[in-house]
Amino acid sequence: MNWPTATEVDLHDLRITDPLIGKCRELVREVTLPYQWEALNDRIPEVTPSHSIDNFRIAANRANGEFYGTVFQDSDVAKWLEAVAWLLCETSNPELERTADDLIELIAAAQCGDGYLNTYFTVKAPGERWSNLSECHELYCAGHLIEAGVAFFQATGKRRLLEVVCRLADHIAVVFGPERYQLHGYDGHPEIELALIRLYEATLEQRYLTLANYFVEQRGTEPHFYDIEYEKRSRQRKAHVEPWMVRDKAYSQAHLPVSEQRTATGHAVRFVYLMTGVAHLARLLQNEQQRQACLRLWQNMVQRQIYITGGIGSQSAGEAFSSDYDLPNDTAYAESCASIGLMMFARRMLEMEADSRYADVMERALYNTVLGSIALDGRHFFYANPLEIHPKTLRSNRIYSHVSPIRQPWFGCACCPPNIARLFTSIGHYIYTPHSDALYVNLYVGNSVSLPVGEHTLRLRMSGNYPWEDQVEVAVESEQPITHTLALRLPEWCSAPEARLNGEPVNCESHKGYLHIHRTWRQGDRCKLQLPMKARRVYGHPQLHHLAGKVAIQRGPLIYCLEEADNGPELHNIWLDADSQFSLVEGKGLFAGKILLRADGFRLQHSLSEEAPLYHYDKVPGQRQPQRLTFIPWFSRANRGEGEMRIWINDW
Amino acid sequence: MNWPTATEVDLHDLRITDPLIGKCRELVREVTLPYQWEALNDRIPEVTPSHSIDNFRIAANRANGEFYGTVFQDSDVAKWLEAVAWLLCETSNPELERTADDLIELIAAAQCGDGYLNTYFTVKAPGERWSNLSECHELYCAGHLIEAGVAFFQATGKRRLLEVVCRLADHIAVVFGPERYQLHGYDGHPEIELALIRLYEATLEQRYLTLANYFVEQRGTEPHFYDIEYEKRSRQRKAHVEPWMVRDKAYSQAHLPVSEQRTATGHAVRFVYLMTGVAHLARLLQNEQQRQACLRLWQNMVQRQIYITGGIGSQSAGEAFSSDYDLPNDTAYAESCASIGLMMFARRMLEMEADSRYADVMERALYNTVLGSIALDGRHFFYANPLEIHPKTLRSNRIYSHVSPIRQPWFGCACCPPNIARLFTSIGHYIYTPHSDALYVNLYVGNSVSLPVGEHTLRLRMSGNYPWEDQVEVAVESEQPITHTLALRLPEWCSAPEARLNGEPVNCESHKGYLHIHRTWRQGDRCKLQLPMKARRVYGHPQLHHLAGKVAIQRGPLIYCLEEADNGPELHNIWLDADSQFSLVEGKGLFAGKILLRADGFRLQHSLSEEAPLYHYDKVPGQRQPQRLTFIPWFSRANRGEGEMRIWINDW
DSSP: OOOOOBOOOOGGGEEEOOHHHHHHHHHIIIIIHHHHHHHHTTOOTTSOOOOHHHHHHHHTTSSOOOOOSOTTTHHHHHHHHHHHHHHHHHSOOHHHHHHHHHHHHHHHHTSOTTSOOOHIIIIIOGGGTTSOHHHHOHHHHHHHHHHHHHHHHHHHOOOHHHHHHHHHHHHHHHHBSSSTTSBOOOOSSOOHHHHHHHHHHHHOOHHHHHHHHHHHHHTTOSSOHHHHHHHHHHHTTSOOSOOHHHHOGGGGTOSSOGGGOOSOOSBHHHHHHHHHHHHHHHHHHTOHHHHHHHHHHHHHHHHHSBOTTSOBOOBTGGGBOOSTTOOOSSSOOOOHHHHHHHHHHHHHHHHHOOOHHHHHHHHHIIIIIIHHTBOTTSSOBOSOOOSEEOHHHHTTOGGGTTOOSSOBSOOSSOOHHHHHHHHHHTTHHHHEEEBSSOEEEOOOOOEEEEEEETTEEEEEEEEEOTTTSSEEEEEEOOSSOEEEEEEEEOOTTOSSOEEEETTEEEOOOOBTTEEEEEEEEOTTOEEEEEOOOOEEEEEEOTTOGGGTTEEEEEETTEEEEEEHHHHOSOGGGEEEOTTOOOEEEEOOGGGTTOEEEEEEEEEEEOOOOTTOOSEEESSOSSEEEEEEEEEEEGGGTTSSSSOOEESSEEEO | OOOOOBOOOOGGGEEEOOHHHHHHHHHIIIIIHHHHHHHHTTOOTTSOOOOHHHHHHHHTTSSOOOOOSOTTTHHHHHHHHHHHHHHHHHSOOHHHHHHHHHHHHHHHHHSOTTSOOOHIIIIIOGGGTTSOHHHHOHHHHHHHHHHHHHHHHHHHOOOHHHHHHHHHHHHHHHHBSSSTTSBOOOOSSOOHHHHHHHHHHHHOOHHHHHHHHHHHHHTTOSSOHHHHHHHHHHHTTSOSSOOHHHHOGGGGTOSSOGGGOOSOOSBHHHHHHHHHHHHHHHHHHTOHHHHHHHHHHHHHHHHHSBOTTSOBOOBTGGGBOOSTTOOOSSSOOOOHHHHHHHHHHHHHHHHHOOOHHHHHHHHHIIIIIIHHTBOTTSSOBOSOOOSEEOHHHHTTOGGGTTOOSSOBSOOSSOOHHHHHHHHHHTTHHHHEEEBSSOEEEOOOOOEEEEEEETTEEEEEEEEEOTTTSSEEEEEEOOSSOEEEEEEEEOOTTOSSOEEEETTEEEOOOOBTTEEEEEEEEOTTOEEEEEOOOOEEEEEEOTTOGGGTTEEEEEETTEEEEEEHHHHOSOGGGEEEOTTOOOEEEEOOGGGTTOEEEEEEEEEEEOOOOTTOOSEEESSOSSEEEEEEEEEEEGGGTTSSSSOOEESSEEEO
16 A cells, blocks of 8 residues: 555635535625524524523633533534634634634633533533543534634634643543553544544644544444443443443444444444544554555445435434445435535545545535535525425324425534534635645636645636536646646546647546646646536436336436426426436526526326325326426525425336 | 114124135134233243233232233233133133133232222322323223123123123223213223223113213313323322323324314324224214214225225324325334224224225225234234335334334234234124114125024025135025025225126126115025126325335235245336236145236346446446246235335336
């Protein structure tokens, strides 16, 4: 194995100019983050209370009251702060920065003398610190604070929060570790691992990397830490019934050491958070066993357990993976956070090995599940993202209790909204993977960027109108000539990509899915990629039993769907014609700037009376009527109120 | 409304001779009932403990120990006893009768001085009698004991248990009723209503009918009894969190007075038990409002919410109905007890109005869900009866947590096994509905019967090999000529029935689905019904969104299915040819005596490597290969170990 070095783009040096993602990012800046700040402060009367800022106030002795919320309520604040930090890289925003600074002072004031920092335990259960790692998210919350601290330091150069989280991490390093006097544990919800690695990268303090590795390697070993701590709680009469999170160790990927795990299992967000850390660690430590685990588990996930939308976690129970080839459409969980975590995992895999299959999955998740998780108004969010909605049955059949037909303003467990904000403000980290041998271009999100290449600075401007139009241009804007390799991803959905360099055709031979162009780049050099975006039919693997006889439509990276608003109700009675051509239609109104698709199909028309029986002998009770079908990009669904929706439709 | 009188066949005067149902009944007598007696006595080491006989021993002070089991554990014993009683009508069985007599003495010994009888409250919570009707099944258990008492009296003439249950009913009549000093409540699980009506019919004591009517009419009225009793428990600090059964009043059909209910709602077993009582009561009291409720709710159930198998209750949560047209195949609950209760409801509707649509549903439930709920060995039972099984995913996806791919030896909640036994030993009650104007023949289960008609006794022998062969013969064996009407049901599944009387064709005009033949019947008269049993394709109502593009196969009353054992795995990749003819095949081995069906179809064959992607562009990854398909009667599924099964298959 040739272990690559990889760096990340400094977000101060990147401007998003993309029409689609850029607009979404603008929405996050202008609407979503201010809105979320109000929500975290409980100043939006109609939404579920958060109380998370108040929890910090109480912990800091600046207010009286009781802790309220989930055990991981602190993490919503941390993710919001991290989202703000990444935003501040791009444009200064003194008011937002002041709000963040004040929040950081509040967080600092809530820190205990020994570095401990968690409002749930400080306020509500001070005697129970570190006694229930399997359930209580203590290190998970710490991880998110650490990520925020690193981001805020990187964004502003201010060390205040970084110092707070270093003290927190140092405290954790005292409590956890291999020594006899330490706890030999790890968190039920992975996150601390990936956060400590970021902290290591920001501080170059080896001990944080060591601790991250300890948590990864300790996970799932015997005697099992969850059992040990549960037994301890039982002895102290703090636990009476073994919690299911202790019993079901696969739920938190703690059923086996990571190196022995064979399939993507358990809570999907936990899985991808864990593997994001493992992949990052494997590269930094050049640990082949960890790398093999990443390859194997990635492979199982994308070859057996991922939705066409880049969603993962096919069941509501445990927000979890099911088993190979079990991907129901209507009861899917496919949490927004899981697809965000999947992008994080893909990013770390790309840093380990620049293979476009990771970026393909990253793109699928971004343009479908993640982009669709936020409403066009920036104030409503999806938590679960099933591929089929039949509103009438959602309220009556509890297999759909996790499904909402439209995006919601907030959640009792509000992990998704700030995570979505954080993803869009840090999207620059996903566009490029700077390896020493080449600059890998993963996503065609329009931007201008400056990157160090040796002693020089490579300046690029990427433009186009992706994913609506099939041309992408990468223009070199550096004043000095720079010899380097640009590696442009050739998307898996594109069967006939073409490339031109300054007008001349370039052989599109790919190396692990990237077109490598090595040369001395000069100002004005232009790479043009032509990525023909035919609307394509997609069919499921024959073992996907929910997809037999069904077809989905994809154009570029976008998955399309039928909605009741365009096609009428009873979408299950619609068939797509076998030989139907797709025509592209410019969207209007809500869909302005978007491409819709039209195609011929038919509908089973029926005119049964109210008294018609449920079952009919000998022939189908209805007639086939031609119908012109309208498909919209799935990410833009559910912006017109409740209605039926489906991605997988009957194939003629 | 012309209120009919209706009687029931005296099971002493009926012999089941049917090859299929008779064999099942024999199995129940020879295997199931002895087996269940051992299970109730905890003498079968490998099955879930019952402890229900021990509970009676402890309550009777004949043993020491703690109560164990559900609050309704007593009802398993009562149903077993009732099943035995009906069996004793047909053939004497001194050993079984002695066992029953001893059990009755035990039950009598467990009765309290004031008539109260319930081992859970007597042993475990003596201070909490009648304090939690919404959850605790106290009247439900009483109802099953009353049914057993009536049955044992009718079977043997012995009054011992009848007297016990009369004392119990009299105690209940003191506790419940409209007076200020009485409880104005009713049970969360209906059953007492139908049982008190049976007790009224056995004793002709009007007060039992009055009490049944009180329970029916009080149900769902405001102020709500569940709230009142919950508030009382809260005041006494016996309840701290409002139980969901109190909150979700529709679960137990207590959200509205029965007369205001519009749709079949909540726990399916409770619904049909309630409506069995209401229908019986409506006829006896000539209560038009109750009758209208029956008609309306029956209609909603069969026109919107019933499976093709006669299963009801389409979701596991609350073992409940969902909403109109929501009938998923794989996550269906369709409890065995619910289809038994449906037969009970249909029977009482037939007594109110001899319309074959009730008998059609009764037959559908009997020959599919009920007959399939017991294994060929008589010792294994289905609780839930989904229409599609994909064993690989059952264990990994918790939307299937209620589904077992094969029948189980017992259950923690063991309501189904003794209910199945009771249904088969009392099947004679369902075959005929004796109205004053005619003897209605609902089911073509072979039997010999004697019935009083005026001063005379009509003796009939029904034979054939239903539902395998299409001829049914009803022969008159009375020695005296009797003038009466025989009303033979013309099944809804049969499009061209023919009838002959002593060889002469009879005009098959039906009145409410029955062919009425009025004459003076003489010994040797023979009615022959020819009910052509073409295998027929069945299609779902277009609003049944799970059935779009799917077809099911029915022959006679039997629903057929594909099993992996005959057709290989991946049944979702099988299509039925549009023009395929069905051929009938005599079953062998396990299927001896049964008719299987064969038809042409095709299978999507694929030879994808382990590494194949999940999604394929442009064309289906596989080829269509012709395949000869074998269909088995659905009731005989899952007798060859675990495997895929489906009723609704892809329609070409």
